[in-house]
Amino acid sequence: MNLCALKLTIGVLLASAILPPSSSYKVESRHKRSPGGGQPKFPDEDRSAEISGEGRFYDGGVFTRMSYFENCGAQPIKYTPPKFDTERRPRIRNGTCAPYGAIPWTAQIQILKDGNYEHHCGGAIISEFHIVTARHCFGSEKDAGIMRVIVGQDNMDKIEAKEMSFSISKVHLHKGYQSEGPHSYDVALVEIQPKGDGQGIRFSAEVQKICLPDDSLPVSDGLNCIISGWGRTRPIGNVQTECLRAVTIPLISQAQCESMYEYSSQRILNNMLCAGYEEGGVDACKGDSGGPLACYIQGSYKLVGVVSWGYGCGKANNPGVFTRIQPFVSWINSRMI
Numbered sequence: 321m322n323l324c325a326l327k328l329t330i331g332v333l334l335a336s337a338i339l340p341p342s343s344s345y346k347v348e349s350r351h352k353r354s355p356g357g358g359q360p361k362f363p364d365e366d367r368s369a370e371i372s373g374e375g376r377f378y379d380g381g382v383f384t385r386m387s388y389f390e391n392c393g394a395q396p397i398k399y400t401p402p403k404f405d406t407e408r409r410p411r412i413r414n415g416t417c418a419p420y421g422a423i424p425w426t427a428q429i430q431i432l433k434d435g436n437y438e439h440h441c442g443g444a445i446i447s448e449f450h451i452v453t454a455r456h457c458f459g460s461e462k463d464a465g466i467m468r469v470i471v472g473q474d475n476m477d478k479i480e481a482k483e484m485s486f487s488i489s490k491v492h493l494h495k496g497y498q499s500e501g502p503h504s505y506d507v508a509l510v511e512i513q514p515k516g517d518g519q520g521i522r523f524s525a526e527v528q529k530i531c532l533p534d535d536s537l538p539v540s541d542g543l544n545c546i547i548s549g550w551g552r553t554r555p556i557g558n559v560q561t562e563c564l565r566a567v568t569i570p571l572i573s574q575a576q577c578e579s580m581y582e583y584s585s586q587r588i589l590n591n592m593l594c595a596g597y598e599e600g601g602v603d604a605c606k607g608d609s610g611g612p613l614a615c616y617i618q619g620s621y622k623l624v625g626v627v628s629w630g631y632g633c634g635k636a637n638n639p640g641v642f643t644r645i646q647p648f649v650s651w652i653n654s655r656m657i
């Protein structure tokens with residue numbers, strides 16, 4: 321490895337390396353920029369690793385080579401969100417602003433209102449062209465016409481380095497939604513419109529896809545997982561977060577969650593999963609819907625849930641309820657082309 325070719329990216333533990341041509345993946349055709357594709361402007365010398373589709377990330381003392389395109393569930397910018405923000409402020413999400421790109425599979429769905437795009441829902445990037453989100457983010461399929469998907473997003477008032485925006489070409493809404501209760505089957509698959517040259521999401525250290533969890537994947541109670549989103553930081557009022565917030569919360573057993581919601585009109589069904597603390601304080605909230613519950617299992621981050629519902633935000637004994645993704649993996653896969 322030519323040391324001169326090693327380029328350290330500032331402020332993070334990530335290093336991108338220009339690899340010898342022999343080890344480069346042949347992915348150039350997926351990297352042509354569309355004219356005005358809303359893409360980052362890299363100085364030419366910074367782009368070799370991206371063009372080869374490879375990078376290096378720092379993983380507990382060693383630099384590991386990775387492919388941005390073949391891997392899912394990698395977190396090149398290592399970051400574990402805290403369990404509470406440092407002051408334990410009584411904000412709902414109680415999450416802290418994650419470093420840019422540290423929760424790289426988080427997508428944002430925006431909606432056009434009065435001529436401007438506003439934050440609408442979260443989502444999880446699962447392929448170059450697909451986002452998993454919540455069914456309840458859509459009234460009908462028609463709504464997708466006034467929505468768009470943003471990846472590489474952080475502060476909504478700024479254009480971030482790896483930010484890309486896509487129209488939605490199709491949305492698959494789960495037909496079982498509401499058939500067993502107002503919040504059941506709360507899952508949707510969004511297909512994005514490729515850019516003019518056929519390009520979809522451009523993967524980088526800051527923009528990654530998350531793995532779907534196989535049926536056989538063990539998902540244990542108590543496991544600490546990451547939620548991320550641009551949702552409300554307070555239960556009422558329209559407080560817009562200035563950044564992508566993230567927090568670490570544990571999975572709650574099905575039996576415990578069923579008893580926590582025993583007296584509610586909405587039962588906890590098998591395809592729902594709860595996460596959070598009995599005492600509340602940290603939770604997903606309005607606007608986080610559709611966003612990922614990401615758990616590190618067997619060497620990569622898996623999309624274990626998407627934000628679905630809950631009574632209030634951060635209330636004791638009313639944890640956030642997520643759509644379990646494991647039961648829907650074949651539904652998702654069969655709709656991905």
Ligand code: 4AZ
Pocket residue numbers: 603604605606607608609627628629630631632633634639640641
């Ligand atoms: C909502 O309204 C919502 N505390 C999302 C998540 C939770 C509550 C409400 C969970 O989109």
